Amino acid sequence: MNRVMGKYKEIKLVVRNYFEALEKTSPENVVEVMNEYMSDDYTFRGSYPFRHLKEIEAVAEQVWIPLKRSLTNLQRRQDIFIAGTNELGSDTWVMSMGHFMGLFDAPWLGIRPTGKMINLRYAEFHCVDNGKIVQTGLFLDIIGMMEQAGTNPLPPSTGVYYTYPGPRDHDGLLFEDVPEEEGVKTLNLVNEMIDDLSELNDLGSMTCPPEILERTWSKNMIWYGPSGVGASYTIPRYQIQHQLPFRENLDNKKFVGHICRFAEGNFACFFGWPNLSNTHLGGWLGMPGSGVSTEMQVVDVYNRKGDELSENWVIIDIPYWLKQQGLDVLGRTEDIFQPDYIKR
Amino acid sequence: MKNTYQEIKKIVRDYFEEMEKCTPEESVVVLKKYTSDNYTWEGPYPFLNQAGADDAADIFWKPLKESMAKMQRRQDVFMAGTSVDGKEWVMSLGWFMGLYDKEFMHIPITCKMHHLQYAEFSCVENGKITHTAMFVDLIGFMVEAGVNPLPPETGHYFRYPGPRDHNGLMFEDAPYEKAVDSFKVVDDMINGLISLNVGNETPRDMLKKSWNDDMIWYGPCGIGASYTIPRYQMQHQMPFRKQLKDKTVGTIHAYFAEGDFVCFYSSMTVTSTGGWLGLPASGKPGNLRGDIDIYYVKNGKISENWCFIDLPNYLHDLGVDIFERTTRICNPKDPDGENKTW
Numbered sequence: 001m002n003r004v005m006g007k008y009k010e011i012k013l014v015v016r017n018y019f020e021a022l023e024k025t026s027p028e029n030v031v032e033v034m035n036e037y038m039s040d041d042y043t044f045r046g047s048y049p050f051r052h053l054k055e056i057e058a059v060a061e062q063v064w065i066p067l068k069r070s071l072t073n074l075q076r077r078q079d080i081f082i083a084g085t086n087e088l089g090s091d092t093w094v095m096s097m098g099h100f101m102g103l104f105d106a107p108w109l110g111i112r113p114t115g116k117m118i119n120l121r122y123a124e125f126h127c128v129d130n131g132k133i134v135q136t137g138l139f140l141d142i143i144g145m146m147e148q149a150g151t152n153p154l155p156p157s158t159g160v161y162y163t164y165p166g167p168r169d170h171d172g173l174l175f176e177d178v179p180e181e182e183g184v185k186t187l188n189l190v191n192e193m194i195d196d197l198s199e200l201n202d203l204g205s206m207t208c209p210p211e212i213l214e215r216t217w218s219k220n221m222i223w224y225g226p227s228g229v230g231a232s233y234t235i236p237r238y239q240i241q242h243q244l245p246f247r248e249n250l251d252n253k254k255f256v257g258h259i260c261r262f263a264e265g266n267f268a269c270f271f272g273w274p275n276l277s278n279t280h281l282g283g284w285l286g287m288p289g290s291g292v293s294t295e296m297q298v299v300d301v302y303n304r305k306g307d308e309l310s311e312n313w314v315i316i317d318i319p320y321w322l323k324q325q326g327l328d329v330l331g332r333t334e335d336i337f338q339p340d341y342i343k344r
Numbered sequence: 345m346k347n348t349y350q351e352i353k354k355i356v357r358d359y360f361e362e363m364e365k366c367t368p369e370e371s372v373v374v375l376k377k378y379t380s381d382n383y384t385w386e387g388p389y390p391f392l393n394q395a396g397a398d399d400a401a402d403i404f405w406k407p408l409k410e411s412m413a414k415m416q417r418r419q420d421v422f423m424a425g426t427s428v429d430g431k432e433w434v435m436s437l438g439w440f441m442g443l444y445d446k447e448f449m450h451i452p453i454t455c456k457m458h459h460l461q462y463a464e465f466s467c468v469e470n471g472k473i474t475h476t477a478m479f480v481d482l483i484g485f486m487v488e489a490g491v492n493p494l495p496p497e498t499g500h501y502f503r504y505p506g507p508r509d510h511n512g513l514m515f516e517d518a519p520y521e522k523a524v525d526s527f528k529v530v531d532d533m534i535n536g537l538i539s540l541n542v543g544n545e546t547p548r549d550m551l552k553k554s555w556n557d558d559m560i561w562y563g564p565c566g567i568g569a570s571y572t573i574p575r576y577q578m579q580h581q582m583p584f585r586k587q588l589k590d591k592t593v594g595t596i597h598a599y600f601a602e603g604d605f606v607c608f609y610s611s612m613t614v615t616s617t618g619g620w621l622g623l624p625a626s627g628k629p630g631n632l633r634g635d636i637d638i639y640y641v642k643n644g645k646i647s648e649n650w651c652f653i654d655l656p657n658y659l660h661d662l663g664v665d666i667f668e669r670t671t672r673i674c675n676p677k678d679p680d681g682e683n684k685t686w
Contacts, residue, residue: 073558073572077508099505103575116500116579117560117571148502160456162488162503165439168418170510220414222457233443233457234414241456 008083008092008177008264011128015083015094016175018126018133019076027068030060039132045259045273046138047297048320049109049330063138066109071102071118079166080301080313081173082269084183084262086127093260095269097123097172097301097313099163104149109142110334111149119163120145121227123299123315125260125271137259137271139299139315143329144227151337152227153329154318155286159223159230159241167303167311171266178265186304187263190270192216193309201253208247210235218308226316228285249284252277252293269301280325285318290325297321349424349432349517349602352468356424356434357515359466359473360417368409372401380472387478388634389657390449390667404478407449412442412458420506421638421650422513423607425523425600433598434466435607437638437650438506440480444489449482450671451489459503460485463636463652465598465609477598477609479634479652483666484565491674493666494655495622499561499568499579507640507648511604518603526641527601529554533646538593546585548573556645564653566621587620590629606639614658621655630661 018037025033034042034056044053046063053059068074078098085092104118121141126133144161146153166172193216200208213221213235223238224231232241247253254277261270274295282289297317303310319329359378366374375383375397385400386393394400409415421437444458461484465477484501486493506512533554540546551573561576562569570579594611601607612632618625634654640647656666 075508075558077505079505079510101571103571114500115575117502117569118500119502148500160454160458160488162459163505165418165420165503165505166510168416170420170506170513173510220416231457233441237443237455 006177011092011094012083014128014131015126023076027065030064031057034060037133039134042134044136047140047142047317048323070106070108072105074100074102077101079172080267082264082267084264087261088258091127093262094126109330111146112151112337114149118145118148123301141227141315143318146333147227151333153333154228157228157230158245159225159232161227161230164224174265182265183263186266186268189216189304189309190268190302198255206248208243210239216309218310221309222311224313226314226318228318245284249281250278251281252279266304271299292325294321294324352432352434353424355468356466364417368406371405371409372398375401378473380474383474385476388480388654389660411446411448413445415440415442420512421605423602423605425602427598427600431467433600437463449667450675451486452491452675454489458488479636481565482656487565491670493670494566497566497568498583499563499570501565501568504562514603522603523601526604526606529641530606530639546581554646556647559646560648562650564655566655583620587617588614589617590615604641609636611635626662630658633657
């Protein structure tokens with residue numbers, strides 16, 4: 001095997017085969033598929049309410065079987081597919097980002113079905129060792145799905161949420177490995193950007209001068225944020241519609257770390273558990289301050305064009321962040337839209 | 345038949361790039377550079393037919409670029425070919441995206457990212473674009489701005505993606521033989537449907553011959569998208585076939601294939617018997633102008649289909665101007681309607 005060009009060929013194949021098998025199988029056979037592709041000591045981290053699961057059966061029963069039953073004919077529409085070695089270790093990972101699309105035919109997590117097409121945005125990380133998936137991080141924009149189903153649990157967002165596209169050039173599916181130096185450039189640029197922001201956090205800064213962003217971002221950058229915040233376009237509008245509300249309304253922002261961070265070609269990604277902690281002063285998401293130090297789970301996927309970051313897809317586990325502050329948006333929404341006292 | 349379209353693709357790509365980079369005022373200059381002296385342009389209601397680059401820029405490009413700051417063209421399909429009438433075309437499908445900062449057709453602004461779905465057909469002759477057919481989903485644009493002019497839709501409209509395999513951007517020519525195969529799949533399907541226009545049934549078996557079971561139909565806003573043959577029949581095809589009568593198909597233009605993709609634009613005259621779009625029977629025919637289809641053929645069958653219908657024109661034929669009515673209700677700066685600009 002060519003260790004240079006085809007370094008991630010095998011792990012990409014394992015994950016692609018798993019995706020295909022999972023998509024084709026019936027809900028009843030999910031455990032069987034997972035047993036074939038996952039190691040015995042498999043662990044799973046996922047968006048609230050799934051969180052940390054340590055058994056294949058638990059992941060199948062809580063995550064995949066209900067999802068496949070609710071979103072019939074579920075298909076994975078990938079926009080980015082990359083692999084690499086974790087910058088924070090020597091473990092190798094595959095990341096897939098896109099939407100799960102299906103017909104929303106039965107309630108899911110208490111969300112009222114529509115009988116129509118629905119798009120559940122996801123970013124999925126798989127750590128592969130010895131031909132088996134040993135660890136998964138699965139992050140879902142559940143509020144985005146609630147919004148599409150007509151049951152948005154949050155006040156108006158500063159940006160706009162919709163079914164986001166992948167990279168403008170449709171070049172995110174790296175089923176074949178690309179030269180490693182391109183990934184190095186991308187990761188360096190992302191790290192430079194993170195260092196700039198961490199420096200502001202360490203100084204206790206509640207703002208961010210646009211010149212700092214211009215060092216690493218394209219002026220026409222697009223930030224695709226979680227539903228509840230939405231997307232924005234261009235540095236000035238991004239600052240108004242996301243960055244400044246985030247920086248100004250959240251106090252004690254502390255970077256905790258990442259579980260996995262890597263790049264391939266023009267794309268880089270990471271997730272943490274949690275990535276950071278902060279205390280809400282009030283205003284962000286249209287919600288009042290809580291005074292509680294809260295963990296925040298974030299996924300970032302970046303696209304570099306030349307020497308600038310051009311697009312950035314972000315999932316924040318907002319339901320978990322709110323849960324720590326005493327609000328269960330899933331339970332509350334179910335109680336309102338599908339209450340026990342109405343028999344369907 | 346010619347088997348390279350590199351030259352006309354380059355002309356159209358250069359035109360797209362310059363049009364994106366120029367100011368709203370410069371759009372006419374760019375259009376003039378790439379179009380012939382006898383250039384003609386057509387678009388959905390209320391833009392309709394325009395003669396010459398000046399009028400096309402004034403009615404469409406300049407106001408749109410002024411409204412959608414930093415507007416970029418996000419293409420999902422880009423293809424070229426020779427139509428059955430011998431003319432050479434380039435077709436681009438995707439979304440115009442910009443910051444919706446200034447009112448377009450009096451639709452309330454959002455100051456956020458905003459989208460206009462488009463399919464643009466460019467006929468290129470002797471190195472110049474001689475005709476443009478530009479179809480855009482204006483109702484989708486309104487819905488995104490929070491002013492939906494129509495009752496609830498049977499399917500689901502959203503910011504549609506391009507082909508699942510991200511293989512629609514054929515900047516390099518695709519092998520010719522593939523186009524022949526794709527074209528045949530679509531052509532057989534269309535001939536089958538036209539033969540049914542005398543009645544109003546469509547047997548599911550007939551669809552299964554030319555469509556994959558997990559097909560997706562991305563319809564115009566007002567109808568929305570649907571997925572899988574049974575759900576497509578329920579959420580679009582049956583209402584369309586059963587609630588509209590006297591279907592007459594007009595001339596098919598720019599009907600060609602490249603690689604796994606096939607496209608055309610046409611029109612159809614129909615009379616509603618009530619129910620379609622959540623509207624009562626019309627009592628007279630309406631013109632479904634700007635009936636556009638782009639197909640993605642996979643494994644010998646149609647897998648995805650992006651479809652535009654000029655519903656505002658149809659409604660105008662039947663006595664409702666949705667732009668005038670909706671903006672007067674939702675954005676009543678001009679309650680007497682004296683400054684109507686279209």
